[in-house]
Amino acid sequence: MNKIILVTGGSGLVGSAIKDVVEHEGNALPDEKWIFTNSKEADLSNLQDTRTLFEKYKPTHVIHLAAMVGGLFHNMNNNLDFLRKNIHINDNVLETSYQFNVTKVVSCLSTCIFPDKTSYPIDESMIHNGPPHSSNFGYSYAKRLLDISNRAYHQKYEVVFTSVVPCNVYGPNDNFDLQNAHVVPALIHRLYQAVNNGDKKFVVLGSGKPLRQFIYSLDLAKLFIWVLRNYNDVEPLILSVDEKDEISIRQLAELISKNFNFQGTLVYDTSAADGQIKKTASNKKLRQLLPDFEFTNMESAIAHTVKWFQNNHKHARLVN
Incomplete structure (x- = not known):
């Protein structure tokens, strides 16, 4: 039987990366038809649109990648x-x-949904072990409920509804809007x-001390495709670079x-x-x-992402 794979949020950072891997790296199988949709085609917060x-x-x-997302200050x-x-x-x-x-x-979940006060490294068993950070509790609890829903659907209907938990994703086709970007x-x-303005000083918001793991979007895309084909457990799977x-x-x-x-x-x-x-996060x-x-070396992946933005800034996503 042929597979018809619908990717929601298909024009976003991760959806674009999956499309690139499928269409340009020869990763599609003969029995797979890939469809990439976005909010212009359907408002998935509306049940009738979804149906x-x-x-x-x-x-x-x-x-399922579609979500309302944003950076720290937009969440706050x-x-x-x-x-x-x-x-x-x-739910829809x-x-x-x-x-x-x-x-x-x-x-798709996110490592930001894990408890704020916890031991490290975090793993898949710890998602619900305490309140998330106060800055993004709305997003975090909605994503945690997605994991709960997967378990409930599996319990009642034995369907394979599962989730992955990426660390911080970056790459071409990201949202570069300064109000909402990661x-x-x-x-x-x-x-x-700053470079175009000839500035001599660049201000980074915050102390610079927080630690993060970053995964290149094309690496994450390859892992998503592998999960779709091979991972059939309802338990979430962390997709992250090494500690x-x-x-x-x-x-x-x-x-x-x-x-x-x-x-x-x-x-x-x-x-x-x-x-x-x-x-x-532990992988x-x-x-x-x-x-x-x-995983792609971060120096080369950042270099590629910077070059992509320099070449595409006029039509990059600068607003939601």
């Missing part, structure tokens, strides 16, 4: 919106998938402006400034919020399942 979309494509498999100011919008989207996609007899759904695209966009690859925001800013050949000084605004100081389970996977 119409599924009626149109009749997917057998779903990679809009927790209610993040909670309600994502609950509606996730899972229930419609069940009603249309979808064989498998792989949804840290990598925000730093790239602001440094691009040794964790870097500080200061190191990240220095790496990006180096790729812009920025000759000025980096200054850290300690009056701005840092968010979680660390959220180190032990992934390494057991896929021991030979090689």
Whole structure:
């Protein structure tokens, strides 16, 4: 039987990367038809829109990426919106998938949903062990409920609804809007402006001390495709680089400034919020399942992302 794979949020950072891997790296199998959809085609927070979309494509498999997302400051100011919008989207996609007899759904969570106060490294068993960081509790609880929904659907109907938990994702086709962007695209966009303006000083918001793991979007895309084909457990699976690859925001800013050949000084605004100081994730389970996977070196991946933005800034996503 041929697979019809519907990717929600298909024009975003991860969806674009999956499309690139499938279409340009020869990763599609002969029995697979890939369909990439986005919010322009259907508002997945609306149940009727969701049903119409599924009626149109009749997917057998779903990679569910669609979500209301944003950076630290956007989350801090809009927790209610993040909670309600994502609950509606996730409920509509899972229930419609069940009603249309979808064989498998792989949804996307995030390491930011883990408890704020916890031991490290965090692993898949610790998602619900305490409150998330206060800065993004709306988004975090909505994503945690997606894991709960997967378990409930599996318990009642024995369907394979599962999820993956990426660490911080970056790469081409990211959202570079300075109001809502995550840290990598925000730093790239602001440094691009600083270099063009001839600035001698560049201000990084926060102390630069928080530690993060970053995964290149094309690496994550390959892992998503592997999960769709091979991982059939309802338990979430962390998709992250190794613990040794964790870097500080200061190191990240220095790496990006180096790729812009920025000759000025980096200054850290300690009056701005840092968010979680660390959220180190263990990829032990992934390494057991896929021991030979090689992650792209961050220096080369950042260099590629900076070059992509320099070449595409006029039509990059600068607004939501």
